[in-house]
Amino acid sequence: MLKTKITPLALVLASLSTPASANLIISEYVEGSSNNKAIELYNTSDGELSLDGYNLSLYSNGNPDLASPNNTLDLTGSLAADGTFVIVNTGSGDELRGKANIESTVTYFNGNDALVLTKDGIIVDSFGQLGFDPGSSWSEGGVSTANKTLRRKADITAGRSTATDTFNPSEQWEQFDQDDFSNIGFYGEETEPTPEPEPVAPLECGTTKTLINVIQGEGGDSELLNTEVELEGIVTADFQGTEQLGGFFITSLDVDIDTNPLTSEGVFVYFADTAVDIGDHVRVKGSVAEYFNATQIDDVSQVEVCATSLTTTATKIALPVTDVADLEAYEGMLVSLEQPLIVTNNYGLGRYGEIGLATERLYQGTQIALPGDAANTIEAENLKKQILLDDGSTKQNLDPASYPNAGLDAYNTLRLGDTVNAITGVMGYSFDRYRIHPTLQPSFVATNPRTEAPELHTDADLRIASFNVLNYFNGDGQGAGFPTSRGASSEAEFIRQEAKIVSAIAAIDADVIGLMEIENDGFGANSAIASLVNALNNEDSHNEYAFVDFNVDKIGTDEITTALIYRANKVVQYGTAAITTQYPFDYSNRAPIAQSFKSIDSEEVFTVAVAHLKSKGSCGSAEGNNADLGDGQACWNEIRVVGANAFADWLDNKPTGIEDDDIILVGDMNAYAMEDPIRAFADKGYKNVVAELDGDTKGYSYSFSGRIGSLDHAVASESLLAKVVTAKYWHINADEPISLDYNVEFKSDSQVASLYADNAYRASDHDPVVIDIQSTPAAEPIPEPQAPELDPEQNFNISENSPIGTVIGQLRFSDADAQYTPVVGFIVSGHNAITIDEQGRLIVADDLDFELERKITLMVQAKDSAGNLSNAQLIYINIHSDEPSNGDSGSLFWLTLLALPLTLLRRKKHNKKILTRML
Structure with a gap:
C-alpha cells in the first residue's frame, strides 16, 4: 500500500x-x-x-x-x-x-x-x-x-x-x-516543419505474405525480430481503446495453418490508428518485435481490411500442462479452457484487473512438504496448474472492476476458492506470466462463501484466538497525529480500519485474544491498545474487554508489538504478566509476552503467550544460514528457529509464576507449517494445534502470490492440547480482495464508498486462528431408559421356625442403567409371609408352618426410579420342618415331648390366620 x-x-x-x-x-x-x-x-x-x-x-x-x-x-x-x-x-x-x-x-x-x-x-x-x-x-x-x-x-x-x-x-x-x-x-x-508524407500505396490482400506461424516460430523470441513483414489474419480480439492494450489480435487464415503443433497461429498487432472489428480479415505491414518477451507486430505503417464478418474457432487447451513453456505454442491465439478453474489470486483484481486461476487451490510448498526438494517440487507443479486472467485494460483501478459479473463491491466479492467453469480469450504473455485476455465475459460461481462467525464447539467452555491487526496505529489517540509511520494515513482511514477490526474481534467471541502488529506505544489512556479495547466495549455491550498491562512504555524497540486482550467477565488475570527482551528477542524477533488466566466459571488455569517472529522479507542484509537458501523458507529462517527454541524454553520456565502446564502460544510465526521453526516448537513439546486436530497441514491463514499457507499458528503443551475440541482459521481476510480494505488510495470516490463496509471482511491480511477448549470433562450422555430384569424361577429355602425378620436370600436381578435409574423397590403378590426390601432381599414377615404350607409361590416385579418395571417372575420359597425324623431317640425324643404343647399352640394360632385369610 x-x-x-x-x-x-x-x-x-x-x-x-x-x-x-x-x-x-x-x-x-x-x-x-x-x-x-x-x-x-x-x-x-x-x-x-x-x-x-x-x-x-x-x-x-x-x-x-x-x-x-x-x-x-x-x-x-x-x-x-x-x-x-x-x-x-x-x-x-x-x-x-x-x-x-x-x-x-x-x-x-x-x-x-x-x-x-x-x-x-x-x-x-x-x-x-x-x-x-x-x-x-x-x-x-x-x-x-x-x-x-x-x-x-x-x-x-x-x-x-x-x-x-x-x-x-x-x-x-x-x-x-x-x-x-x-x-x-x-x-x-x-520547430522544424514536418514534411508532407509521401503517398502510400494501399496493401494488396492475397499477395505474397509472411505466415503468422513463421513469425512465431517454435521458440520464444521470433527469428524474424526487427524484420518488416506483411501478414494476413482474422481479428479475434479488439483491444484498441485508449485504456486498453492499444492493438488487436489476429489468427491465421485456415489455408495458412501449418501442421507443426509448436508454432502459434496467432499474434498481437500493436496498432490503433485504423479501427478493426472482430471477424475482419486484415493485411498488416509492420515490424516483428518482442515486448516483455511476447512476439508482436510493432511500428505498423498500414492496415488494410480485406473482408468482414468472418468467424474463428477457439483452440481448446487444458491445465495442467506438462511444462509451462508448452503455452508458448498458443501465444496470440484464441483459446478456450472448458474445465472448472478455481480463483487462486485476487490481489490485482481492483488495481490491474487480474485474476489468478488454477485447477485447484495452490499451497506454498513448505506448507504441505518439507523444505528443500519436496517443497520445491510442489511449487514446480503449481506453475503448471495456473493461468492469469487479464481484462486487457491498461488503466489501473478500473471503475467498476472487470470482475465479478455484477461488479466488485463490499458485498459482491470474488473470493479465493470461487470457481469459473469456462474461459475463452486470447493468450498473451507479459511480466513473466502467460495470461488470457477474455473475449467472453467469464461467469464466476461463489463456491467459497463467507461465514458470519466461527461457531463455538458445543463442548467448549473457553475460546482463545490470535489475530494480526495489520498495523493498527491510532495517531495521538485523540483524533490527530496522522499520517502515522504505519497503518491509516488519516483519521478518516483509521475510523474505517478500526470499525472493521472491532467487527472481526467481536464476532470471534474469544475469552483471550493475542494480537500482532499493534502500535507499540505503551498502555496509557491514549495508547493503541486502550483505543481498541474502548472501541470493543462500545461495540459489544454483552462483554467487558480489558487488556494486559505490562507496565512499560514500549515492549522492545520495534514500531509494532504484540498484545493480549481478554473478557474480564469470563476470565481473570492470574500470576504476573511477563515479557523478555533478551537475545534473540532484542532484535528481529519481537519481544515475547505471556500471561496466565483463570476461568471464572470452571476455575481452569492456563497461560497464553504471543509471538511475532522475524519476517521473510528484506533479504538484502541476510547472510549465512539466514540468507535465502532456496529451500522454500526464504531468508531469516535461522533467526526464526533460534527464536522458536528460545520462546519454548522461556515458557517452560513458567515466566508468569504459575506452575501450570496448560500453555498455548499463538501468533504470526512467519513460517509455514512444515518449516523449521514450527517443527522446532514441536520438538520442544509445543504442537501445532490446527494441524494436530486436522490430521494434515492444509489449514491456511495467508495468501501470497497465489499460494495459500499458514503463517499464523497456535502451538500448545501436551496437557492443553488434550483439552482442545476444535481449532480452525476464520477465512475473513486471506480469501478476500485487498480492494475491500479500509484504504482509500487507488480508488475513485464512488469506490471509496462501494468497496467498503464496516464488517469483518478484509479487516486485515491474515486470518484469525480460533481455538475452542473444554476445560471441564464432558458429562457422559444419559442412555435411553431401560427396565430392570429379574432372573426367572428363583428358588429359596427357609426353616419353618425362622423368626420374623429372618433374611431368606437375595433376588438375582440386573439393571443396565442403574447409575441413572436404579431399582428402588419390588412389587410382590401371592403371600403375606414374605416381603422383599429395596435391595432385593427376601425377608420372613410372618410365622411359617411346614405341615400346612411347604412351598410359597410369589409373583415379583422390580421397579426403578423412572417407574420402569421388569417382567413379572415366579419366585419359590421352600419351607423345611424343624422336627426330627422318627428314627431319632434318646434325649431328643423327650425334648420333643416337652415342646409338643408349644407346637400345638403355634399351629392353633397359625390355623386361625389361615381361616381368617379364607374368610
Whole structure:
C-alpha cells in the first residue's frame, strides 16, 4: 500500500512563490524503447539565461522526500533566449544521443517517476506528482507518461511549481509516438516543419505474405525480430481503446495453418490508428518485435481490411500442462479452457484487473512438504496448474472492476476458492506470466462463501484466538497525529480500519485474544491498545474487554508489538504478566509476552503467550544460514528457529509464576507449517494445534502470490492440547480482495464508498486462528431408559421356625442403567409371609408352618426410579420342618415331648390366620 508523505522541508519549499528569474521549464519528455530517454529544457525569456543554480532531480516510485532525490543533475553554463537544453540517457540510440547537450543518469526514469526542476532549492517546474506512485504511469485524457514522447503545449510559458498536486499530463502536454525524436532540440517557432508524407500505396490482400506461424516460430523470441513483414489474419480480439492494450489480435487464415503443433497461429498487432472489428480479415505491414518477451507486430505503417464478418474457432487447451513453456505454442491465439478453474489470486483484481486461476487451490510448498526438494517440487507443479486472467485494460483501478459479473463491491466479492467453469480469450504473455485476455465475459460461481462467525464447539467452555491487526496505529489517540509511520494515513482511514477490526474481534467471541502488529506505544489512556479495547466495549455491550498491562512504555524497540486482550467477565488475570527482551528477542524477533488466566466459571488455569517472529522479507542484509537458501523458507529462517527454541524454553520456565502446564502460544510465526521453526516448537513439546486436530497441514491463514499457507499458528503443551475440541482459521481476510480494505488510495470516490463496509471482511491480511477448549470433562450422555430384569424361577429355602425378620436370600436381578435409574423397590403378590426390601432381599414377615404350607409361590416385579418395571417372575420359597425324623431317640425324643404343647399352640394360632385369610 502506497502512502504519500512529504517532508516538512518539502512542504515549505513547495509553498514558496516561483522566483522572477525562473525562466526555465521542462519542454519535452521522451520515454522511449530500451534506454531511449531524454528531457528537454527551454528558456522562455528573451535574453540569455544562466543555468547556474538550476538542478533537475529524479524521484522514483513515489519517493516523497524532496531533500533525498534518487538522482540529480546540477546545471551550469548559459542558455540562449528561446534556446533548448537536451539531457539524454547514456544508453540511448545514436539518433537521440546526437541531439544531446549532455548525457546524464538523471534520465533513468520510467512512466511512474517524477522530475523536479529547482532554482536555488526552490521548485520552478515539475513533471509527475512528487510523493505519489501512480503504478505504471500517469495517464489521463488520452495522454500517458509511459512509452511516449510528450511535448509541452505552446501556450505554457511558466513552470508547474506545485509538484505535490495531482498530475494530469493532458493539461499541459501533447502525446506523440514512442521513439519520436523529430522535435527534440526545438521549441515553439524554431520547430522544424514536418514534411508532407509521401503517398502510400494501399496493401494488396492475397499477395505474397509472411505466415503468422513463421513469425512465431517454435521458440520464444521470433527469428524474424526487427524484420518488416506483411501478414494476413482474422481479428479475434479488439483491444484498441485508449485504456486498453492499444492493438488487436489476429489468427491465421485456415489455408495458412501449418501442421507443426509448436508454432502459434496467432499474434498481437500493436496498432490503433485504423479501427478493426472482430471477424475482419486484415493485411498488416509492420515490424516483428518482442515486448516483455511476447512476439508482436510493432511500428505498423498500414492496415488494410480485406473482408468482414468472418468467424474463428477457439483452440481448446487444458491445465495442467506438462511444462509451462508448452503455452508458448498458443501465444496470440484464441483459446478456450472448458474445465472448472478455481480463483487462486485476487490481489490485482481492483488495481490491474487480474485474476489468478488454477485447477485447484495452490499451497506454498513448505506448507504441505518439507523444505528443500519436496517443497520445491510442489511449487514446480503449481506453475503448471495456473493461468492469469487479464481484462486487457491498461488503466489501473478500473471503475467498476472487470470482475465479478455484477461488479466488485463490499458485498459482491470474488473470493479465493470461487470457481469459473469456462474461459475463452486470447493468450498473451507479459511480466513473466502467460495470461488470457477474455473475449467472453467469464461467469464466476461463489463456491467459497463467507461465514458470519466461527461457531463455538458445543463442548467448549473457553475460546482463545490470535489475530494480526495489520498495523493498527491510532495517531495521538485523540483524533490527530496522522499520517502515522504505519497503518491509516488519516483519521478518516483509521475510523474505517478500526470499525472493521472491532467487527472481526467481536464476532470471534474469544475469552483471550493475542494480537500482532499493534502500535507499540505503551498502555496509557491514549495508547493503541486502550483505543481498541474502548472501541470493543462500545461495540459489544454483552462483554467487558480489558487488556494486559505490562507496565512499560514500549515492549522492545520495534514500531509494532504484540498484545493480549481478554473478557474480564469470563476470565481473570492470574500470576504476573511477563515479557523478555533478551537475545534473540532484542532484535528481529519481537519481544515475547505471556500471561496466565483463570476461568471464572470452571476455575481452569492456563497461560497464553504471543509471538511475532522475524519476517521473510528484506533479504538484502541476510547472510549465512539466514540468507535465502532456496529451500522454500526464504531468508531469516535461522533467526526464526533460534527464536522458536528460545520462546519454548522461556515458557517452560513458567515466566508468569504459575506452575501450570496448560500453555498455548499463538501468533504470526512467519513460517509455514512444515518449516523449521514450527517443527522446532514441536520438538520442544509445543504442537501445532490446527494441524494436530486436522490430521494434515492444509489449514491456511495467508495468501501470497497465489499460494495459500499458514503463517499464523497456535502451538500448545501436551496437557492443553488434550483439552482442545476444535481449532480452525476464520477465512475473513486471506480469501478476500485487498480492494475491500479500509484504504482509500487507488480508488475513485464512488469506490471509496462501494468497496467498503464496516464488517469483518478484509479487516486485515491474515486470518484469525480460533481455538475452542473444554476445560471441564464432558458429562457422559444419559442412555435411553431401560427396565430392570429379574432372573426367572428363583428358588429359596427357609426353616419353618425362622423368626420374623429372618433374611431368606437375595433376588438375582440386573439393571443396565442403574447409575441413572436404579431399582428402588419390588412389587410382590401371592403371600403375606414374605416381603422383599429395596435391595432385593427376601425377608420372613410372618410365622411359617411346614405341615400346612411347604412351598410359597410369589409373583415379583422390580421397579426403578423412572417407574420402569421388569417382567413379572415366579419366585419359590421352600419351607423345611424343624422336627426330627422318627428314627431319632434318646434325649431328643423327650425334648420333643416337652415342646409338643408349644407346637400345638403355634399351629392353633397359625390355623386361625389361615381361616381368617379364607374368610
